[in-house]
Amino acid sequence: MGRRRGTSTIDSSGNAVEFTSPIPVQRPGGGARPEKPKKSRSAAVIAVLSLLTALLTLATGYLGYQTATITRDKEAAAAQSSGQVGSLQQQITALKQENDGLRSQLGMPPTSATSGGAAVAGTERHTGQVTFVLGPGIDADAPASDPKWGIDSGGSGADLFLSSSGSIDVSSGSESVYLAQQRPDYATCSQNTTYRSKDIDRGLALPGASFCLRTGEDRYAGVTILANGNEQATLQITTWEKDPTN
Numbered sequence: 001m002g003r004r005r006g007t008s009t010i011d012s013s014g015n016a017v018e019f020t021s022p023i024p025v026q027r028p029g030g031g032a033r034p035e036k037p038k039k040s041r042s043a044a045v046i047a048v049l050s051l052l053t054a055l056l057t058l059a060t061g062y063l064g065y066q067t068a069t070i071t072r073d074k075e076a077a078a079a080q081s082s083g084q085v086g087s088l089q090q091q092i093t094a095l096k097q098e099n100d101g102l103r104s105q106l107g108m109p110p111t112s113a114t115s116g117g118a119a120v121a122g123t124e125r126h127t128g129q130v131t132f133v134l135g136p137g138i139d140a141d142a143p144a145s146d147p148k149w150g151i152d153s154g155g156s157g158a159d160l161f162l163s164s165s166g167s168i169d170v171s172s173g174s175e176s177v178y179l180a181q182q183r184p185d186y187a188t189c190s191q192n193t194t195y196r197s198k199d200i201d202r203g204l205a206l207p208g209a210s211f212c213l214r215t216g217e218d219r220y221a222g223v224t225i226l227a228n229g230n231e232q233a234t235l236q237i238t239t240w241e242k243d244p245t246n
Helices: 041-105 186-191
Strands: 004-010 018-022 124-132 160-162 168-170 175-180 210-214 220-229 230-242
Touching: 124 160, 160 230, 186 210, 186 220, 186 230
Parallel strands: none
Antiparallel strands: 004 018, 124 230, 160 168, 175 210, 210 220, 220 230
């Protein structure tokens, strides 16, 4: 216990009495007891911000990865699609070349189309077989949608008629060139210069014989007789488009 500071007083007997009081103990350094430091709020805010920054960095990295993956997939799909388109284009070109080669062998021009979708001279317009009898005529200018070649039209615009003698008569507005056994392709019919308004007589209108026809609408047609007898005949006809500028 520390030392006490003395004081005195007189009791009832006249004697002096001394009292002492505790001497306060001084703490080293003096002053009151220091308070404990409080946790800084700024440190907590910094920690939260650090966490958010880390999360943002992670999210950015993931987004970049996904973007790269999507871009890579799109590029792969585009490359595959481009390859398929290129392959199809090559096949189409090869088929066109093959078709044009076959048409050239038949004396026909290439199938190239002009701008605007206009008909190209020498392009096949209508081909097929038709059997006809006395009376109704054949319209060689009939479109491909008419398999009867205008027979049902009552003779309007007809180019060919079958006579009772078995000859194949050519209408006044059309002209013909007899070819016998020669193939009536477009080159042969379009380049011939001996067209006349002349019928194919019975003696010439035999199965297997062919002739070229210049129709009433100025188209060329190749005709081969497949059968002729008993007042009916069967023809194989191919009509080509005319030059649209004429």
